[in-house]
Amino acid sequence: MKPKEKLLVLIGPTAVGKTKLSIQLAKQFNGEIISGDSMQIYKGMDIGTAKITPEEMEDIPHHLIDIRNPEDPFSVAEFQELVRGKITEITARGKLPMIVGGTGLYIQSILFDYQFTEAASDSEFRQELERVAEEKGNEELHNRLREVDPNSAERIHPNNVRRVIRALEIHHCTGKTMTAYQAEQQPELLYETCLLGLTMDREWLYERINKRVDIMMDQGLVEEVKGLYDKGLRDCQSIQAIGYKELYDYFDGKVSLEEAIENLKQNSRRYAKRQLTWFRNKMEVKWFEMSPIEKENKKYFAEISTYIEGKLQIKANT
CATH class of the missing domain: 1.10.20.140 (Histone, subunit A)
Incomplete structure (x- = not known):
């Protein structure tokens, strides 16, 4: 019987520190990163989705970023097919596939043998x-x-x-x-999986989320969303993303800019809370508590690396 492919999955709420840690882990374990974020697939939606920049990638290959136009629909079934293909490609290169970010359903669709068929169709x-x-x-x-x-x-x-x-x-x-x-569609795991979750004290996390929104505004989020609005993009999947729908309300004259920003912060905090609850209730995740003070996270990195080595039976680069 063919051995299962190894897969590292890193999940956690927005602003918890996944991006930085994922780069460190990719270097440590010879990994390539697959974005699990269903909104980072869209071109031109960079600031609002907190898309990693080429500089931040530090030469680590990243996949499933900027592969669709904002008006295009994108289903869980498509995501499942694309990611599974990438896992096989990356494994064949002798690298470790790493999924970073993503919603619960999207991650589940990869790890378990979900069948997106017409069985329940009319x-x-x-x-x-x-x-x-x-x-x-x-x-x-x-x-x-x-x-x-x-x-x-x-x-x-x-x-x-x-x-x-x-x-x-x-x-x-x-x-x-x-x-x-x-x-009912959750049989055994399809991969030899190490599922890691990052979390943080709620007050610290919410503070970081609020700060991240302020940074997005400074980076030009209003202009980014206005570009999509002026193209007439509306009632499509991409515009439902947090950071876009709130500013559409502002452009439609429903709220002031200050209200839109506050709504964005509130929706981001609520989403982070929902995601944490979902993963804790639905999946077996090994959680690591992160600190807002960067230097304190060095000890967590060592603990996480040791856990990955044991779980996937692989050696870190020295």
């Missing part, structure tokens, strides 16, 4: 829902989802019509919520 029902969205609006569909699957409704934005319809379709075809349907 094209007529789907077309009927599309008609409802067109005639009565996105909120009508979202309210229907909230009635049958409140967990999915909490996770999926009303404007992400495609995912709302998919969740309703799964319930219609199987009688199960999307969460329950996916839970």
Whole structure:
């Protein structure tokens, strides 16, 4: 039987320090990094997605960044296919594949044998829902989802019509919520996986998130989002990203710039909290508590390296 490919996964809330640590680990373990962030695939969405810069990469190869235009849809199934291909490519080069960042569902879709098939599919029902969205609006569909699957409704934005319809379709075809349907599709891990999570004291983390938003504004986030707005991009998946939808409200005249910035900070903090809760409840993650003081993280790096060596049975570069 062919041995499983080794895979290192590094997850954690925004602003916790994943990017810097991932570069250190890639150097230490001869790794190549696959972005697990479904929004970093989009070209021209750099500041709001906290996309790593060429300088920050320090010559470590990065994959699945800038591979789609902002108007393009991108599904979990596509992500699954692309990432699995990259894992095999990187392994064949004698390197360690590393997934950095990403939402719970996207990471799960890689690690477990999720089948994104038409098994729970009804094209007529789907077309009927599309008609409802067109005639009565996105909120009508979202309210229907909230009635049958409140967990999915909490996770999926009303404007992400495609995912709302998919969740309703799964319930219609199987009688199960999307969460329950996916839970049944979790057999053994497909890879020899080391799943690491970074966390931080809540107050420190929230302070760092607020500061990161201020830095994004200084870097030109308003101009970046205005460029997309002026192109007429609207009602597409990319614009639902935190950092973009809030500024669209400002450009639409719904809120002041100050309110938009505060909403962005609040949504980022809430998202970080949801992600931590999701990973803690759904997956077996080895957590490491990070410090906002950089020099204190050296001891964590040593602990993390030792854990990876033991978990994946590999040696760090000396």
